[in-house]
Amino acid sequence: MPYRDEQLTEEKVFKDPVHRYIHVRDRVIWDLVGTAEFQRLRRVKQLGTTNLTFHGAEHSRFNHSLGVYEIVRRILENFRDQPEWDPSERLVCLCAALLHDLGHGPFSHSFEKVFDLDHEEFTRAIILGDTEVNAVLRRVDEGFPQDVADVINKTYANKLVVSLISSQIDADRMDYLQRDAYFTGVSYGYFDMERILRVMRPLEDQLVIKESGMHAVEDYIMSRYQMYWQVYFHPVTRSAEVILTKILHRAMHLYHSEKYQFSLKPLHFESFFNKEISVEDYLKLDENIVYYYFQIWQEEEDEILANLCRRFVNRDLFKYIEFDPGNRYRELIELKEAFAEAGIDPTYYLEVDSSSDLPYDFYRPGEEEERLPIHLLFPNGELKELSRLSDIVEAISGKKRTDHKLYFPKDLIEQLPEESQAKKRILEILRG
Numbered sequence: 001m002p003y004r005d006e007q008l009t010e011e012k013v014f015k016d017p018v019h020r021y022i023h024v025r026d027r028v029i030w031d032l033v034g035t036a037e038f039q040r041l042r043r044v045k046q047l048g049t050t051n052l053t054f055h056g057a058e059h060s061r062f063n064h065s066l067g068v069y070e071i072v073r074r075i076l077e078n079f080r081d082q083p084e085w086d087p088s089e090r091l092v093c094l095c096a097a098l099l100h101d102l103g104h105g106p107f108s109h110s111f112e113k114v115f116d117l118d119h120e121e122f123t124r125a126i127i128l129g130d131t132e133v134n135a136v137l138r139r140v141d142e143g144f145p146q147d148v149a150d151v152i153n154k155t156y157a158n159k160l161v162v163s164l165i166s167s168q169i170d171a172d173r174m175d176y177l178q179r180d181a182y183f184t185g186v187s188y189g190y191f192d193m194e195r196i197l198r199v200m201r202p203l204e205d206q207l208v209i210k211e212s213g214m215h216a217v218e219d220y221i222m223s224r225y226q227m228y229w230q231v232y233f234h235p236v237t238r239s240a241e242v243i244l245t246k247i248l249h250r251a252m253h254l255y256h257s258e259k260y261q262f263s264l265k266p267l268h269f270e271s272f273f274n275k276e277i278s279v280e281d282y283l284k285l286d287e288n289i290v291y292y293y294f295q296i297w298q299e300e301e302d303e304i305l306a307n308l309c310r311r312f313v314n315r316d317l318f319k320y321i322e323f324d325p326g327n328r329y330r331e332l333i334e335l336k337e338a339f340a341e342a343g344i345d346p347t348y349y350l351e352v353d354s355s356s357d358l359p360y361d362f363y364r365p366g367e368e369e370e371r372l373p374i375h376l377l378f379p380n381g382e383l384k385e386l387s388r389l390s391d392i393v394e395a396i397s398g399k400k401r402t403d404h405k406l407y408f409p410k411d412l413i414e415q416l417p418e419e420s421q422a423k424k425r426i427l428e429i430l431r432g
Helices: 027-033 036-043 048-052 061-079 087-099 108-115 119-128 132-140 144-152 159-165 171-184 193-199 211-232 235-255 267-273 279-284 287-297 303-314 329-341 391-396 410-414 421-430
Strands: 007-016 020-026 200-203 206-210 319-322 351-357 375-377 383-385 401-408
Touching: 007 027, 007 061, 020 027, 020 061, 027 036, 027 087, 027 132, 036 061, 036 132, 036 279, 048 108, 048 235, 061 087, 061 159, 061 171, 061 193, 061 200, 087 132, 087 144, 087 159, 108 235, 119 132, 119 144, 119 279, 132 144, 144 159, 159 171, 159 206, 171 193, 171 211, 193 200, 193 206, 193 211, 200 375, 206 211, 211 351, 211 375, 211 391, 235 267, 235 287, 235 303, 235 319, 235 351, 235 401, 267 279, 267 287, 287 303, 329 421, 410 421
Parallel strands: 206 375
Antiparallel strands: 007 020, 200 206, 319 401, 351 401, 375 383
8 A cells, every 4th residue: 555545454533622532544644743833733732932921821833733633634534525625635635734834933923023034945845855744745746745735835736725725714723723712721712613613614715604604704813813912912021922932132232242261152053143053953952951041041141131030930921012103213212312322222121012903804805815715615516705704703803903912021120229310311201
């Protein structure tokens, strides 16, 4: 039997708190789970610094990746007898679902922002490089690693396959909303996924939803909206992200300074600081390693790096206020000047952070980024875009909500002498 079709002699299951069980029968999937690159995802948290806000959020990219695989597996079970579905695409769908987050680094998006990285590029590099994952995929077919990479890159010829993992209503979003809600302990992320899976249909180059499932999709859209504002954009989590990025920027600055010598040389960061990152170097860095350096750097001679690391490790985070830099840019300039005058470096201790989200935004001609809409399928074969039928979705379609916060170390400001003019001006601006 070809490796592509090989089945395990007995089905393997992972006990999962969200999906109850994750089922594996394909030898290819089981072998991929056992690779070093996939096991590394156990050491990368799904929600970065969110565990400093919601203490239960300790789940990993490994958990999530298995969950996305399981949702796609269930969708394809339902598609088995659908005339629009090509069963030969099954394995590439399952592999892409399992591996879609393979290139995430420690603290994911914060880390990417500092070093100008793209986790999707590293996902493709791992799949196509000299890795255990690549060796497994090549056993299917020499061109199979490229097929899997193309699905994740959204360049695969069959757009229906791509939409299973990347669209307005895909397996990736359906897993992370429920999984993140479960581990953070909030109730916002729950929706009737089983209902959505039952009413999903393959149609030409996209997934569509039977019209009878509209209310389940409305619930999903609102769950996403609530999770972003109550969990993903939580100001305390963002405070931790601000400190994390400041640590990395400070360490990189010191590394490029000829005068400074680290007590613990940042060997694992050197290729990142030099912007010469190999796949091998990338895979060596996970959150355990990052925490080790931060723990040691609490004792560094550089007071800024030591202070920021102490804050991050001990959860002594920056305070925040509402602050729109567009309306208060003069005050922001004054604040930076007052911080500098008081001996608090504004580069590392003052930050405006903005978050924004479009909960559901369908494509409009002329816009830069195409967001394919969710279509409802009627019994007569007619398709209608979701927001034209749903008052709930129409109310939030295309409406961008933005939130601005100013982060600062309240304790350092309070320690300034009472007679300090800089302190008085800082407090005056912060109090609005």
